[in-house]
Amino acid sequence: MKKKAKPKLAVWKFSSCDGCQLSILDCEDELLAVADAVHIANFPEASRAVVKGPYDISLVEGSITTPHDAERIHGIRRQSKLLISIGACATAGGIQALKNFCDVKEFISAVYASPEYIHTLSKSTPISDHVKVDFELRGCPVDKYQLVEVLNAFLNGRKPNTPHYSVCIECKRRGVVCRMVAHDQICLGPVTQAGCNALCPSYDRGCFGCFGPKETPNTSSIAEYWSKKGISNRDLIRTFRGINAYAKEFRLESESHE
Amino acid sequence: MSKLPAKIVKVDYLARVEGEGGLFIRVKDNEVKDVKFRIFEPPRFFEAFMRGRDYSEAPDITARICGICPVAYQMSSSQAMEDAFGVQVDGQLRTLRRLLYCGEWIESHALHVYMLHAPDFLGYEDAIQIASKYPEIVKRGLEIKKIGNELMTIVGGREIHPINPRVGGFHRTPLERELKPMIEKLKWALNASLETVKWTSTFNFPDFEYDYEFVSLRHPEEYPITGGRLVSNKGLDISVQDYEKHFQEIHFEHANALHSEHIGVGPYHVGPLARYSLNFDKLSSKTQKAAREAGLGKQCFNPFKSIIVRSVELAYACEESIRIIEQYKRPEKSFIEIKPKQGTGYGCTEAPRGILYHRYRLANDGTILEAKIVPPTSQNQKTIETDLYHFVKKNISLPEDKLTWQCEQAVRNYDPCISCATHFLKLEIEHE
Ligand code: SF4
Ligand code: SF4
Ligand code: SF4
Numbered sequence: 001m002k003k004k005a006k007p008k009l010a011v012w013k014f015s016s017c018d019g020c021q022l023s024i025l026d027c028e029d030e031l032l033a034v035a036d037a038v039h040i041a042n043f044p045e046a047s048r049a050v051v052k053g054p055y056d057i058s059l060v061e062g063s064i065t066t067p068h069d070a071e072r073i074h075g076i077r078r079q080s081k082l083l084i085s086i087g088a089c090a091t092a093g094g095i096q097a098l099k100n101f102c103d104v105k106e107f108i109s110a111v112y113a114s115p116e117y118i119h120t121l122s123k124s125t126p127i128s129d130h131v132k133v134d135f136e137l138r139g140c141p142v143d144k145y146q147l148v149e150v151l152n153a154f155l156n157g158r159k160p161n162t163p164h165y166s167v168c169i170e171c172k173r174r175g176v177v178c179r180m181v182a183h184d185q186i187c188l189g190p191v192t193q194a195g196c197n198a199l200c201p202s203y204d205r206g207c208f209g210c211f212g213p214k215e216t217p218n219t220s221s222i223a224e225y226w227s228k229k230g231i232s233n234r235d236l237i238r239t240f241r242g243i244n245a246y247a248k249e250f251r252l253e254s255e256s257h258e
Numbered sequence: 259m260s261k262l263p264a265k266i267v268k269v270d271y272l273a274r275v276e277g278e279g280g281l282f283i284r285v286k287d288n289e290v291k292d293v294k295f296r297i298f299e300p301p302r303f304f305e306a307f308m309r310g311r312d313y314s315e316a317p318d319i320t321a322r323i324c325g326i327c328p329v330a331y332q333m334s335s336s337q338a339m340e341d342a343f344g345v346q347v348d349g350q351l352r353t354l355r356r357l358l359y360c361g362e363w364i365e366s367h368a369l370h371v372y373m374l375h376a377p378d379f380l381g382y383e384d385a386i387q388i389a390s391k392y393p394e395i396v397k398r399g400l401e402i403k404k405i406g407n408e409l410m411t412i413v414g415g416r417e418i419h420p421i422n423p424r425v426g427g428f429h430r431t432p433l434e435r436e437l438k439p440m441i442e443k444l445k446w447a448l449n450a451s452l453e454t455v456k457w458t459s460t461f462n463f464p465d466f467e468y469d470y471e472f473v474s475l476r477h478p479e480e481y482p483i484t485g486g487r488l489v490s491n492k493g494l495d496i497s498v499q500d501y502e503k504h505f506q507e508i509h510f511e512h513a514n515a516l517h518s519e520h521i522g523v524g525p526y527h528v529g530p531l532a533r534y535s536l537n538f539d540k541l542s543s544k545t546q547k548a549a550r551e552a553g554l555g556k557q558c559f560n561p562f563k564s565i566i567v568r569s570v571e572l573a574y575a576c577e578e579s580i581r582i583i584e585q586y587k588r589p590e591k592s593f594i595e596i597k598p599k600q601g602t603g604y605g606c607t608e609a610p611r612g613i614l615y616h617r618y619r620l621a622n623d624g625t626i627l628e629a630k631i632v633p634p635t636s637q638n639q640k641t642i643e644t645d646l647y648h649f650v651k652k653n654i655s656l657p658e659d660k661l662t663w664q665c666e667q668a669v670r671n672y673d674p675c676i677s678c679a680t681h682f683l684k685l686e687i688e689h690e
Contacts, residue, residue, distance in 0.1 A: 015300045018276045019325020019418045025373060026417060028404040032396070035386045046373065047384030048273040048666075065300045095322040098307035120301060141325060141418040196416075203415045203422045204430040204592070208318060210419075238311060243322065 007056035010042035014062030019141040020087035053079030063089040063124045077131040085127040088140035097124040097246035140210040140243045163194040164215040170198035179206045191217035212244040219253035233257040274374040276675045305629045313624040321419045329362040330609030332423045338616040339425045342603025350589040351427040357582045358413040363575040364406025366610035370673045372399025378667040379461040405447045427593030451573035459552035467559040472532035481540040498606040518637040525640035528612025530567045545574045561671040598624030
């Protein structure tokens with residue numbers, strides 16, 4: 001019998017901190033096994049070697065922020081059988097989407113002495129705004145175990161097993177005492193997608209939403225609850241406008257308090 | 259006289275660095291005409307969108323500048339805020355910050371030494387290729403890295419973008435029994451790091467030295483990580499507050515990152531080589547001995563040997579972590595209460611790649627009015643180009659593919675972090 005060729009994996013980067021692709025290298029125990037199961041065909045952060053496409057799986061990190069990148073993503077889509085966007089940058093525009101709420105021209109001149117050298121789009125947008133995405137993995141950074149699960153699932157032709165419920169469920173499961181109820185802290189857990197195993201609450205702080213909105217989150221109800229407790233509009237806006245500021249549900253909620 | 263053909267060294271996309279950059283070098287009539295270390299990573303505008311945010315958000319937001327050294331951002335920004343509010347974080351809380359930072363040094367140095375830099379010396383394109391021949395070596399590197407990550411996870415909550423640090427200290431301090439089991443692992447990592455020093459010292463190093471101005475922090479008692487004064491081997495000795503009086507950033511068209519220079523002096527060098535050369539006396543006797551046995555002097559001016567120096571620092575960070583954990587007593591309070599007030603604060607710490615400077619101007623209620631962040635890679639950018647210029651000049655007759663690879667390697671000496679520098683890079687060498 002002919003041996004099946006290993007699936008070709010490519011890792012692409014757009015505007016980002018490299019943290020999500022670093023999660024791959026942070027799978028120290030699984031890394032050599034992954035390298036065994038797939039042909040790492042394009043992963044510049046880890047290798048000089050580049051194998052031409054097409055690729056079976058493309059992992060895309062980062063958001064689209066320049067006219068050039070808005071073009072580049074289409075080429076990547078064409079070369080990829082499956083395209084998976086990873087992280088808050090790729091799935092929601094990332095922290096750099098905070099600029100979407102401001103005047104970019106003024107931004108450029110605030111940071112750069114010669115603004116005419118800078119080419120940028122006025123908004124930072126997720127990959128799915130530009131091309132069809134087969135699966136989105138949330139988190140800033142993505143959880144490495146979820147990442148291994150997603151790769152494993154696609155390599156075996158099944159659906160990834162990642163939750164859509166809220167961080168609260170993870171708190172209950174871990175037996176973490178609620179930050180909101182017991183400590184009157186702001187916590188985005190009720191409207192944030194699980195995946196981190198209720199990390200922040202287990203470190204005595206409220207969730208700040210790094211996994212983005214859960215399925216059908218009731219953001220206005222939680223905002224109202226906090227308002228009644230005396231949380232100012234400024235604080236409500238900045239709470240929803242964080243790592244996933246441009247995710248639709250969080251964006252709309254922040255805008256409704258402006 | 260016959261003319262040598264002009265050449266161009268061009269690397270469109272520099273591999274095994276963090277972020278997107280390239281190289282462009284043009285040689286004509288046997289002379290280096292142009293050297294550009296290009297950064298095409300798109301700018302992310304952190305300094306602009308931080309305005310209007312609350313001081314308390316700075317550690318979580320600035321961490322996102324870099325996935326490899328988030329702790330550096332969290333520590334420099336927290337320090338700057340504390341400086342503005344007149345708060346001192348000391349005792350066990352300060353030591354715990356140093357421990358978290360050691361975790362980041364271990365993780366980042368192990369990643370760079372084994373996965374990003376060693377393949378250059380061994381002639382492989384990546385660590386996975388090395389693993390097919392020397393699996394034990396790569397596994398050793400991964401295991402050291404993993405131990406660094408575990409340390410970051412216990413103290414910081416997770417390895418990338420830790421959630422536990424805050425202005426004033428930590429949200430929750432670890433229990434003694436959470437930390438103690440790390441001692442055995444760190445002892446293993448210390449030995450493995452000392453082996454790493456021996457291993458890297460056997461590599462072939464290009465014969466290349468440069469009379470750098472090294473800049474790093476210097477602290478009266480410690481090898482510098484979280485604080486000290488800014489010093490250089492050319493006589494600089496200033497407080498962090500005075501940084502901007504001595505260093506400035508310039509913006510060039512070929513890079514989405516700013517270049518720093520020492521005003522009136524020129525390019526300078528930050529990172530492991532600088533730290534080591536300015537603070538050899540503050541290393542432990544064990545790491546000093548390992549460095550000597552690896553053939554290093556008290557100072558090192560060969561940037562290619564940064565891989566040995568990083569390995570020495572790797573061992574140091576393991577040793578220091580053991581020391582800290584052995585004497586750790588959980589502090590009563592996990593953070594110092596902050597009362598915001600109007601003012602300006604300054605912070606500077608030693609990221610794995612060198613000094614990371616932050617300044618914030620704050621309103622009465624703690625709202626950020628102005629932010630300035632100078633990452634190590636933008637400080638090194640001009641030095642990297644200077645290295646390339648002199649390196650190509652010296653090695654002009656090398657075959658093009660070899661020259662290209664060694665130029666890439668010359669850049670990787672700095673473990674440049676392009677994401678940081680753009681809040682960085684691209685090599686093309688043109689032989690016309
Ligand atoms: S989602 Fe977060 S960790 Fe991932 S690349 Fe973006 S900023 Fe980095
Ligand atoms: S701490 Fe936050 S995430 Fe956990 S149960 Fe309470 S509200 Fe939900
Ligand atoms: S608790 Fe919230 S902010 Fe913290 S890691 Fe989980 S999703 Fe991110």
